[in-house]
Amino acid sequence: MELLHVLLAASYILLVSFSQSSSMCQGKTLPYMTPDVTQISGRSFDYIIVGGGTAGCPLAATLSERYSVLLVERGSSPYKNPFVLDKRFYGFALFQTNEFSSVSQTFISKDGVSNLRGRVLGGSSAINGGFYSRASDAFVRRAGWDEELVKESYKWVESKMVFKPELTKWQSAVKFGLLEAGILPYNGFSLEHVEGTKMGGTVFDHDGRRHTSADLLETGNPDNIVVLLNATVKNIIFHKKGTENETTVHGIRFIKSDGNVSQTYEAYLKQLENSGSWGDVILSAGTLGSPQILLLSGIGPKRHLKNFGIPLVLDFPEIGQEMVDNPSISVLLESDPEVQLPDPPQIVGIADDFKFIVQGLILPISINATRIPISIKLAFPASKGKLELNSTDPRQNPLVEFNYLAKEKDMKECIRMVQLVERVARSNTIAGFLGKEHYSNSKSPRELREFCKKNVRTFYHYHGGPSITEMG
Numbered sequence: 063m064e065l066l067h068v069l070l071a072a073s074y075i076l077l078v079s080f081s082q083s084s085s086m087c088q089g090k091t092l093p094y095m096t097p098d099v100t101q102i103s104g105r106s107f108d109y110i111i112v113g114g115g116t117a118g119c120p121l122a123a124t125l126s127e128r129y130s131v132l133l134v135e136r137g138s139s140p141y142k143n144p145f146v147l148d149k150r151f152y153g154f155a156l157f158q159t160n161e162f163s164s165v166s167q168t169f170i171s172k173d174g175v176s177n178l179r180g181r182v183l184g185g186s187s188a189i190n191g192g193f194y195s196r197a198s199d200a201f202v203r204r205a206g207w208d209e210e211l212v213k214e215s216y217k218w219v220e221s222k223m224v225f226k227p228e229l230t231k232w233q234s235a236v237k238f239g240l241l242e243a244g245i246l247p248y249n250g251f252s253l254e255h256v257e258g259t260k261m262g263g264t265v266f267d268h269d270g271r272r273h274t275s276a277d278l279l280e281t282g283n284p285d286n287i288v289v290l291l292n293a294t295v296k297n298i299i300f301h302k303k304g305t306e307n308e309t310t311v312h313g314i315r316f317i318k319s320d321g322n323v324s325q326t327y328e329a330y331l332k333q334l335e336n337s338g339s340w341g342d343v344i345l346s347a348g349t350l351g352s353p354q355i356l357l358l359s360g361i362g363p364k365r366h367l368k369n370f371g372i373p374l375v376l377d378f379p380e381i382g383q384e385m386v387d388n389p390s391i392s393v394l395l396e397s398d399p400e401v402q403l404p405d406p407p408q409i410v411g412i413a414d415d416f417k418f419i420v421q422g423l424i425l426p427i428s429i430n431a432t433r434i435p436i437s438i439k440l441a442f443p444a445s446k447g448k449l450e451l452n453s454t455d456p457r458q459n460p461l462v463e464f465n466y467l468a469k470e471k472d473m474k475e476c477i478r479m480v481q482l483v484e485r486v487a488r489s490n491t492i493a494g495f496l497g498k499e500h501y502s503n504s505k506s507p508r509e510l511r512e513f514c515k516k517n518v519r520t521f522y523h524y525h526g527g528p529s530i531t532e533m534g
Contacts, residue, residue, distance in 0.1 A: 093126075093279055093287035095139060095183075099318055102290050103327035107132040110314055110329060112295045112355060113347035115185020119275040120219070121346060122289075123282030129341065131287045132329055133279075136294040136319050136351075136457075137165060137181035140188045140274055149270035152404040153426040155189045162320045162457060163292070165189055169350075171387075172463035173447075177520045179350060179459075183291065184274030186348075187223075187265065190522065191406040191423060192272060194224045194263035198255040198416065216253075222281065223273035224263040226251055227408040235495035236422035236436075237261070237409045242489035243482065245411035245420065259411045266406065292319045294456050296326060298343055298359040300375055309375060311343050323455050350449065353382050353527050354460045357451050370454055382449040387464040387524035389443055389472060391479050391517060392435040393487045393503075395496055399431035411486070417441050418479055419521075420486060434496075438483040439521035440476065444469040446526065466518045476514040480505070 096102070107130045111118045114135030122133040140146040145154040146165060155165045156178060165182035166189050180186035202212050229237070240259040241248055249260040265273045279287065293316045301312040313330035317323055331341045345352040356362060360375030362382060367374055405424035412419055420438045427433055447463040467473045486492065487501040505513060 091280060091284045092141075092276075093122075093133075093282065093284045093289055095289040095291055097138070097290075097292040099290065099293055099316065099321075099327045102132065102288065102293075102329055104329070105132075106313075106330040106332035107288075108332060108341040109344060110134065110331060110341070111344045111346055112314065113185070113345065113351060114183045114276065114289065115180060115346060115348060116187050116275045117185075117346035118344075119184065120278045121344065122287055123278050123280075126282035126284075126286035129286065130332075131282075133287060133289045134293050134295055134314070134316060134329075135183045135289065135291050136347075137183060138163065138291055140165070140182050140184050140272075140276060143182075146182065146184075146188045146274070147272050149266045149272065149406070150403065152192070152266075152272075152406045154404075154429075156425075157427065167459070169459040169462070171447075172461060173466050175387075175464070175466065175518065175520055177387075177524070178522060179348065183289065184276035186522070187274040188272070188276070191421075192265040193407045193410065193421070194220075194253065194265060195255050195410070196253050201255075218281075219278065220253065220263065223265050223275070223277050224253070225265070225267050225273075227261065227264040227266070228268065229261065229408055230405050232402075232405050232422070232424060232434075232495060233408040235491045236407075236486075238491035239422070239436075239486045239489035240409065240411035240420060242491060243411070243485040245413045245486075255412065255416070257412050257416060259409065261408055262410055264406070264408060290316075290329075293317070293327075294319045295347070295355055296323075296358060296456050297355065299328065299330075300359070310340065314343060317456070319457060323457070349385070349524050349527060350460055350462060353449050354451065354456065356381050357460075358454065358456055366450060370451055372454070382460075382527070383446075384526045385447040385449050385462055385464055385524070386443060386445075386526040387447075387466065388439040388441060388521045389445075389466045389476060390437055390439040390519045390521035391476065391483055391514065392437040392519060393483050393501070395434045395436065395487060395492065395501060396498075399427060399433055401430060402432045402434070404432060413482065414478070417475065418482060420483060422486075422492075436483050436487050436492075437521065438479045439523065440472065440479060443475075444471045449527070462524075464524065467514060473511065473514060476518065477507070477510045480510055480513055 110132045122131045145151045167179045167181045182188045245259050247258045249258050251261045296315045299312040300309045315326050363379045364377040402424050407421040407423045422436045445465045445468040447465040449462045452461045493500045
């Protein structure tokens with residue numbers, strides 16, 4: 063069996079996998095966008111990209127130089143939503159959620175940890191803290207990427223959506239708190255992933271307007287891109303080639319995100335001009351969405367698909383495996399919610415050979431209340447989990463388990479994380495900003511373990527799944 067036309071794209075991986083020519087930076091017009099599924103139903107394209115997030119948008123812009131592209135996004139446009147665009151409302155989109163149309167979709171992992179998915183053009187770049195930093199040089203080398211192409215792609219992205227922040231009083235306090243805790247040296251403003259404390263880039267410009275990966279669509283050829291909004295892909299359409307035992311991708315089947323799951327529509331691939339080959343369906347639907355679509359399409363563990371009555375296309379046990387989330391611990395610096403302006407992270411501490419990432423922010427928890435956490439994540443957890451279907455309705459979250467701190471190595475690192483983040487919280491600068499006594503909550507070794515078990519959270523950087531670029 064041959065499946066030559068399915069690509070799996072994880073966030074940011076494809077961002078640096080395609081060359082950007084100078085003509086890519088000339089356009090200033092967003093492509094045609096429509097939520098009308100009937101306008102797309104029955105049409106054919108060179109490429110169909112599923113998921114208009116941090117990978118899908120730049121990829122669509124790149125491919126549009128030479129090919130027709132359909133970009134399918136299950137959410138809406140961010141461009142008239144103040145909860146997405148206005149820095150003053152940072153974080154509001156995270157608690158204003160509903161079943162089918164909110165820009166954030168909540169889910170709770172089988173570990174019992176609450177989490178979020180982006181459901182809007184621009185993906186999670188439209189709802190996150192907006193902090194921007196490049197990957198480490200060591201990571202790029204390990205991934206086997208072309209280092210010059212990576213740098214070129216960084217510059218392309220940064221020219222469109224990354225800015226130098228103006229430090230707020232709270233972020234200045236965070237900076238000195240990190241330095242007091244020994245996260246040295248201070249590297250000033252830097253987009254590089256370097257150990258110590260630094261000011262990173264932000265996607266909020268000097269007017270307080272958020273820029274998302276959707277802005278990168280402006281660099282493409284608007285005549286070659288169609289963006290279908292509020293449409294959820296149900297499955298990939300496969301065709302067998304005559305009597306040969308060979309299966310190829312023919313297109314996608316999709317529904318209205320707020321419509322009837324049984325009312326489906328289809329879009330197709332066409333043969334590329336001056337080529338005997340066909341285009342591709344590219345999955346860039348995120349860590350949860352891409353494997354979910356593969357499973358719904360009949361690609362995955364045979365027994366699991368049989369439980370849902372899904373016809374088998376390819377028995378692929380690895381689909382849904384190796385799911386990872388970075389365990390995080392947060393220390394709340396006040397006992398009760400307060401009223402402060404939301405303040406996304408601008409300063410980061412990178413400690414202990416890049417293992418720990420520390421940030422401070424002011425996050426709204428309702429329209430008129432905020433919390434002030436210092437948060438730390440473990441960058442390289444050893445514990446892994448898996449993803450399975452929960453329903454054949456593609457709008458419903460799949461079941462995912464990350465197995466936070468299941469490995470003893472991760473538990474030991476979590477204990478060290480708590481000790482480090484509490485050192486930051488006890489700093490003179492943090493106490494001075496809050497106008498309160500120093501944070502004090504010392505714990506015994508046993509209490510530290512229990513604290514980790516009860517308080518482990520997500521840093522919203524979950525990732526993983528099989529490392530697949532093309533199945534053939």
